[in-house]
Amino acid sequence: MDPQTVIAKRIARELRSGMLVNLGIGIPTLVAGYAPLDVQVYFHSENGLIGTGAIPAEGMAHPTLTDAGGRPVTALPGASTFDSAISFGFMRGGHVDLTVLGGLQVDQSGHLANWMIPGKMVPGMGGAMDLATGAKRVIVAMQHTAKGKSKIVQTCTLPVTSDRAVDCVVTELALIRFESGRAVLSEIAPGVSVDDVIAATEADLVVSQDLHQMLI
Amino acid sequence: MKTVPLAEAVAMIPDGARLVVGGFLSVGTPERLMDEIVRQEKRDLTLIANDTARPGVGVGKLVDAKCVRRVIVSHIGTNPETQRQMFADEITVELVPQGTLIERIRAGGYGLGGVLTPTGVGTLVEEGKQKIEVDGRTYLLETALKADFALVHAFLADYLGNLAYALTARNYNPIVAMAGETVIATAEHIVPVGVISPDHVVTPAPLVDYIVANG
Numbered sequence: 001m002d003p004q005t006v007i008a009k010r011i012a013r014e015l016r017s018g019m020l021v022n023l024g025i026g027i028p029t030l031v032a033g034y035a036p037l038d039v040q041v042y043f044h045s046e047n048g049l050i051g052t053g054a055i056p057a058e059g060m061a062h063p064t065l066t067d068a069g070g071r072p073v074t075a076l077p078g079a080s081t082f083d084s085a086i087s088f089g090f091m092r093g094g095h096v097d098l099t100v101l102g103g104l105q106v107d108q109s110g111h112l113a114n115w116m117i118p119g120k121m122v123p124g125m126g127g128a129m130d131l132a133t134g135a136k137r138v139i140v141a142m143q144h145t146a147k148g149k150s151k152i153v154q155t156c157t158l159p160v161t162s163d164r165a166v167d168c169v170v171t172e173l174a175l176i177r178f179e180s181g182r183a184v185l186s187e188i189a190p191g192v193s194v195d196d197v198i199a200a201t202e203a204d205l206v207v208s209q210d211l212h213q214m215l216i
Numbered sequence: 217m218k219t220v221p222l223a224e225a226v227a228m229i230p231d232g233a234r235l236v237v238g239g240f241l242s243v244g245t246p247e248r249l250m251d252e253i254v255r256q257e258k259r260d261l262t263l264i265a266n267d268t269a270r271p272g273v274g275v276g277k278l279v280d281a282k283c284v285r286r287v288i289v290s291h292i293g294t295n296p297e298t299q300r301q302m303f304a305d306e307i308t309v310e311l312v313p314q315g316t317l318i319e320r321i322r323a324g325g326y327g328l329g330g331v332l333t334p335t336g337v338g339t340l341v342e343e344g345k346q347k348i349e350v351d352g353r354t355y356l357l358e359t360a361l362k363a364d365f366a367l368v369h370a371f372l373a374d375y376l377g378n379l380a381y382a383l384t385a386r387n388y389n390p391i392v393a394m395a396g397e398t399v400i401a402t403a404e405h406i407v408p409v410g411v412i413s414p415d416h417v418v419t420p421a422p423l424v425d426y427i428v429a430n431g
Binding site for chain 1 (some may be wrong): 240241242243244266267289290291292293294301302311313314315316318319322327331334335336337338339340341371382383384385386387388389390391
């Protein structure tokens with residue numbers, strides 16, 4: 001199983017019926033595809049849609065029904081559309097139960113950096129800062145390393161997205177929770193050892209007494 | 217409200233004007249106004265919008281044609297031309313978190329001096345801004361944004377200027393319509409008064425100064 005699939009399948013297990021969920025671009029988007037069949041969640045698109053559905057069949061796309069990446073989507077029964085002030089009120093106001101965001105770095109106290117690499121990549125933060133600051137739960141979906149270097153670091157060297165700590169990060173190797181400023185290794189992926197995770201991680205990890213294998 | 221031909225609507229916009237434009241990655245952007253601004257070779261505009269779309273679409277057309285000197289947006293990642301002009305110092309880019317940007321525009325249109333938001337506290341966004349503590353939580357004071365012209369795109373406009381929007385093409389449009397000194401709207405369909413029922417009017421007619429004739 002490729003790293004992205006492991007990450008998306010694990011996070012999909014966090015979905016519960018009735019939740020309002022916002023998925024960021026990249027690996028987070030894949031989570032929707034692994035939602036358990038008996039779980040019905042509302043997906044929120046920050047451009048002003050709750051009840052975002054799958055990509056439409058060929059010939060069924062409409063130019064005024066798109067997701068936050070501008071791609072055509074469908075709307076599920078019970079969907080609603082609204083302006084951007086309401087859309088961001090949902091995020092900042094704590095009405096979004098869960099957001100899944102991509103990451104460039106997460107530090108050992110749970111700070112996320114995901115919006116710029118100074119001098120190289122300056123796309124703008126879009127809605128990431130509002131989501132990271134206001135959603136009830138924030139899960140980061142990212143690969144554990146980039147070019148052999150740990151993305152889970154002692155202190156973020158890239159500009160952070162929020163001063164608020166995320167709840168956990170899920171990688172192809174592990175699920176790490178952030179509790180009281182500490183990074184707690186809570187789950188390890190099948191075939192991965194604690195030593196493997198520690199060797200691949202720059203941050204100091206506390207191994208949970210309840211450590212178990214990741215279900216995917 | 218007055219109905220005007222496209223060229224006349226855009227002729228009102230002087231070089232150097234400050235525009236706030238509806239749309240999200242060009243969905244809900246008044247494309248005909250964008251094309252006409254390019255055709256009339258407007259210069260040194262300040263653009264307030266969610267993003268700079270992509271080259272060749274939406275407000276991206278204004279960037280391509282070098283009509284814009286300064287942009288205040290939440291995202292330029294989909295438009296390499298904006299990034300190129302930014303790195304070449306041809307354009308000034310102010311990046312604002314999306315939820316903060318829409319609230320600053322809303323504040324401008326609603327007669328508020330600004331808003332207090334937790335978004336951006338402890339990040340680069342807080343630089344130079346006043347921090348205010350309310351009930352033990354820290355917020356940034358984000359000031360209101362207004363513009364000389366608000367350019368909006370509706371699904372329906374009636375003969376008086378009442379507007380209704382379609383699906384995700386609503387996005388910034390109703391908020392933008394409150395924040396412009398002069399409001400110019402285009403619509404997919406211009407319909408008789410009464411076709412949009414009072415409950416379904418999103419932008420009330422007295423806000424709209426000009427409807428661009430369809431043609």
